[in-house]
Amino acid sequence: MNNHFNLLLIFSALVSLVFTFIAKYGTRERVKYFLYLFGSFVLLSILVGWLMYPFPF
Amino acid sequence: METEPVPQKSPPSQEISAPTTAVAAETNVGKVIGACVAAALVPGLGHALLKKWDRAVVFFVSIVLLFVLGLMLQARLFGPDFSDLFSILKFTADAGSGLLFWLPWFGGVGVGDPSAYAYDFGNVFVYAAGLLNMLLVVDAFDISMGRKQ
Numbered sequence: 001m002n003n004h005f006n007l008l009l010i011f012s013a014l015v016s017l018v019f020t021f022i023a024k025y026g027t028r029e030r031v032k033y034f035l036y037l038f039g040s041f042v043l044l045s046i047l048v049g050w051l052m053y054p055f056p057f
Numbered sequence: 058m059e060t061e062p063v064p065q066k067s068p069p070s071q072e073i074s075a076p077t078t079a080v081a082a083e084t085n086v087g088k089v090i091g092a093c094v095a096a097a098l099v100p101g102l103g104h105a106l107l108k109k110w111d112r113a114v115v116f117f118v119s120i121v122l123l124f125v126l127g128l129m130l131q132a133r134l135f136g137p138d139f140s141d142l143f144s145i146l147k148f149t150a151d152a153g154s155g156l157l158f159w160l161p162w163f164g165g166v167g168v169g170d171p172s173a174y175a176y177d178f179g180n181v182f183v184y185a186a187g188l189l190n191m192l193l194v195v196d197a198f199d200i201s202m203g204r205k206q
Contacts, residue, residue, distance in 0.1 A: 001130065007178045010126065011185065014119045018189050021115045022196050025206060 012041035089201040096197040098155040100190045103197030116193055123186040124157050130179030133169020134162045147180075153187030 001007070016037035024030045088107075096103025101117030104110075128134075135147040152158050161167050167183075170176060199205040 002174050004175070004178065007130075007175060011123070011178075011182060014123050015185055015189065017115060018119050018192075021112045022192065 008042065008045055012038050012045075016041060085201075089198060092197040092201040093194055096194045097190070100154065100157065100186075100193060103193065104200070107197060107200050109200065116189075120154065120186045120190055120193075121157065123182050123189070124154055127179045127182030127186065128161065128167055130175040130182065131170040131173035132167065132176065132179030132183045133171075134158060134167030134183065136162055147184070150184040150187045153189075153191040154183070155190060157190075158183075158187065 016034050019037055020030050020034040024033045092103040092106050094103075095106050099117070100120035101113040101115075104116060105113035135144065135151050137148055137152075138144040139148075169180075173179070196205070
């Protein structure tokens with residue numbers, strides 16, 4: 001639990017799952033959409049994290 | 058020569074359809090309100106009432122997991138506090154989970170520990186659970202209105 005990256009993965013998976021089941025119907029479509037959302041969550045979070053790195057918040 | 062006026066008779070289909078439509082509308086309103094209230098109280102229950110079983114199970118498991126994980130990460134449950142905008146927003150996001158929020162809150166669970174390693178993460182998990190549940194209420198509304206499968 002004390003690992004921010006693991007928490008990011010869990011959060012992304014659960015939220016992507018809910019969005020997928022709201023938006024898509026077929027199994028194949030759901031799997032594709034879930035992977036797309038999950039990947040976007042994780043990659044964009046890492047990217048935004050790096051972009052924010054120089055700023056002293 | 059005078060002719061007798063023929064009484065205008067409405068088509069039989071209209072006579073039958075009026076009460077039938079009223080009953081259908083009444084049933085539909087009950088179904089819509091029931092689904093929305095159930096969805097607001099327990100994640101996934103609205104979809105279960107609408108017999109969308111796969112979605113109901115996924116929504117229930119996902120949102121309960123988000124909420125419970127949030128509490129395990131020492132998140133704080135923000136109660137009704139209308140002193141400033143952020144307090145209102147935090148309370149609104151938290152309370153979106155329905156009974157999942159109110160039962161622990163009344164039980165004194167979710168005091169929160171700001172010095173905990175993942176306190177902020179925990180809060181985000183709880184906010185997300187509430188906000189997603191609000192989205193599910195809208196989804197249940199759309200399904201019960203027939204706008205969505």
